[in-house]
Amino acid sequence: MKELTKWLETNKITEIECITPDQTGIARGKIMPTDKFIAEKGIRLPESVLMQTTTGDYPDNEIYYRLLDPQDIDMELRPDEKAAFTVPWAQEPSAQIIHDCYDSMGNLMPLSSRAVLKNVLKLYEDKGWLAIVAPEVEFYLTKRCTDPDIPLEPPIGRSGRQESGRQSFSIDAANEFDPIIEDIYDWCEDMHLDIDTLIHEEGAAQLEFNFRHGEALRLADQVFIFKRTVREAALKHGIGATFMAKPISGEPGSSMHIHQSLTDAKSGANLFSNKDGSASNLFYNYIGGLQTYIPQMMPIFAPNVNSYRRYLPGANGNAPVNIEWGEDNRTVGLRVPKASPAARRVENRLPGADTNPYLTLAGNLLCGYLGMTQDLKPRKPVQYRMGGEADETVPWNLEAALDEMASSEVIRDALGTKFVDGFVATRWAEYEGFKRVISSWERQYLLATV
Known part of the structure; x- marks a missing residue:
């Protein structure tokens, strides 16, 4: 102390x-x-x-x-x-x-999400490995709304107008929210949060902040604090901020893409690359682990009933509905960005912004760890644009995902039965509460017709 x-x-x-x-x-x-x-x-x-x-x-x-x-x-x-x-x-x-x-x-405490991540990192430490991650966090700024039955709208920007249409990577669109963005940057600097790039995402008033790569526990802490920071900055300016995975109908969802690589704990060398610059066996094993165990980990990557509204099979939504991998391919769930051998990494594009950062990082790293220790092989890389056909091995709704996780003996052994039972139970409790609410869709289309 x-x-x-x-x-x-x-x-x-x-x-x-x-x-x-x-x-x-x-x-x-x-x-x-x-x-x-x-x-x-x-x-x-x-x-x-x-x-x-x-x-x-x-x-x-x-x-x-x-x-x-x-x-x-x-x-x-x-x-x-x-x-x-x-x-x-x-x-x-x-x-x-x-x-x-x-x-x-x-x-x-086995039910603590921070403890879950620390336990997974201990597995890496015992192997002499150090996991390096870099989260990308998306969120929406919205007009203040206190009635949950009223759909969210974009806030008024500096120009006095609401944003409309698609504004991906628009500098002018991002500048509409300069006052709140400046507060976020200033506050993050004051707290030593390692935020890096800011971009305007595809949705109306949807922003993304990227974090510099670093050790997993520290990045989880930073994302945890960052979410509080964004909400507080929004409150200061009389608007709202949400990390819901799909807060607005017809707009893209918000994700938390996770870049991840493996280094030698002593030398710092990237173990995803061989000395000649080629991809290592550990790199392929890691991807194989993600492809094998993501289906059993989906409640961690998509923990809420709203999380699954991001995934739109057959609709060419902005979120992938597959766990294929490919180099420099944004249509697959597991993207390998074009980078030097020293920066070789894989990006999981499935998690939503609504996830617990500790559990999301623990889930990714555990999948990769199991792949490396079990010598799992990945599928062939995809070198074309993936359509909207959903991967049949992945549960794309909360009910199926919870059943899949609860029945996985491998995940129980790795994360502990007490955590799995507790986590699944809290998700079911929330889902039961959701089912008690009658939606506006039901009132609009069923009230006078069935």
């Missing part, structure tokens, strides 16, 4: 948000004065927060009491000194510090 205490003093921090990501990626925790934080060196929270759904509900009693202590006991949260960030939008000097969750025996 010495370095962290010094950092708090240097930044004159008076208040601290002690946070940890739940399974959805929502920040849960407590806010306390700095002197109390330093004295207590951590906080306690009920372990049930790790089984909380987006709506604040919990799975049914049977699974809840099987996975959690029936007395709803506390877990211990310990701060990660390398995951301390300022809160630049706060009115007084504040910090947000990410914590890890431990049980009474000092073990990481």
Whole structure:
């Protein structure tokens, strides 16, 4: 705590948000004065927060009491000194510090999404490998709307007009939102978030920020904080920001593409390339692992019922509905960008922006790890434009995806049965809540006709 205490003093921090990501990626925790934080060196929270759904509900009693202590006991949260960030939008000097969750025996809580990623990274560490990732995060800016029955609209830009039509990579369209973009960049710089490129995506008022490549745990932390940053910047300017996978009907969905490569932990050499510059066996094994295990991991890459609205089989949607791979091919699910041997990597284009960054990175890296340790071979690369035909090996709806993950013994062995059961249970609980809501489509087309 010495370095962290010094950092708090240097930044004159008076208040601290002690946070940890739940399974959805929502920040849960407590806010306390700095002197109390330093004295207590951590906080306690009920372990049930790790089984909380987006709506604040919990799975049914049977699974809840099987996975959690029936007395709803506390877990211990310990701060990660390398995951301390300022809160630049706060009115007084504040910090947000990410914590890890431990049980009474000092073990990481298996239901913690951050613990899941740390456990996968330990597999890499034991092999002398270091996973390098670079997320690309898309989101929509929207006009403020407090009625969930009213469709979202683009906000008013600097010109006083709403954006319309397709504006992919338009500089002028991005400049419409300069005030909020400048705040995002300034705040990210203040927090030392490694954001790099900004582009205007295809949708109306849809933006994408790319992160510089780095170690997986630190990038997961940064994406977790970045989402909070964007929402706060939007609030400051009287508009909304959403990372929903498909927030607006007729507009493209929002993704979180993950670039990933493998390096030697000691030398830093890219293990996806041989010394002569050609692709290595580990590179092909990694892709083979993604193709083999993505179907069993889909609830991690697409965790909500809305997530699957991005995937439009047969409609040539902007999200891939396949797990083919190809070099410099944006129509496949697993793209290999054109790059030097030292920068050889694979990009998974399936995950949505609504995913938990810790679980998304853990899922990608676990698929690749299994491919490398099991010597799995990929399919032949695709050298043509893929159409909208859906890959039959992948579950393209939440119900099928949850069943697939729940029945996978390989995933249970790798991630732990308790996590798989808990994660699947929270997804089912949310889905059951969704099914209780009657949609406007049902009222419009069925009310007077069936």
